[in-house]
Amino acid sequence: MDRLNERYPQVSLSAEQVSRPAADALVEAGDEAELLVLGSRAFSGFGDFMAGSVALVTVARVARPVVLVRADQPVDDEHGPDARGRPSAHTPYRDIVVGVDPTHPCQELLAFAF
Structure with a gap:
C-alpha cells in the first residue's frame, strides 16, 4: 500500500483483510461501490486474456459495473x-x-x- 500511496497520492486507498471467500467479499464491496475493478493475469501457456475463478464468480453476482484489468500489461x-x-x-x-x-x-x- 505504501508504494501505491506514493505513486497515486490523489487516490484514497484502504486495505481490509477478510476471512470469507474472496468472491463473497468482492461482491459485498462491489455493491457499495460505483465500479469494481479486478485484476486478472494471462495463464502460463495462454496468450489471450482469461479471467480467474474469483473474477468469474464475482462478475456473475455483482450488480455494479466490473472492469477486468490485465495485471501484466x-x-x-x-x-x-x-x-x-x-x-x-x-x-x-x-x-x-x-x-x-x-x-x-x-x-x-x-x-x-x-
Missing part, C-alpha cells in the same frame, strides 16, 4: 501503436467493443464505455 497498452509499432500515450486509445441487447435500454452502458 503496462498502462500504455491501452493506446494504439505509434509509428514504431509500440503502444504510446501519445496515440489514440485502442478500439473497444460494447455488447448490447437492442431489446433492452443500453444508454447507461454506452455512456460508461465512452
Whole structure:
C-alpha cells in the first residue's frame, strides 16, 4: 500500500483483510461501490486474456459495473501503436467493443464505455 500511496497520492486507498471467500467479499464491496475493478493475469501457456475463478464468480453476482484489468500489461497498452509499432500515450486509445441487447435500454452502458 505504501508504494501505491506514493505513486497515486490523489487516490484514497484502504486495505481490509477478510476471512470469507474472496468472491463473497468482492461482491459485498462491489455493491457499495460505483465500479469494481479486478485484476486478472494471462495463464502460463495462454496468450489471450482469461479471467480467474474469483473474477468469474464475482462478475456473475455483482450488480455494479466490473472492469477486468490485465495485471501484466503496462498502462500504455491501452493506446494504439505509434509509428514504431509500440503502444504510446501519445496515440489514440485502442478500439473497444460494447455488447448490447437492442431489446433492452443500453444508454447507461454506452455512456460508461465512452
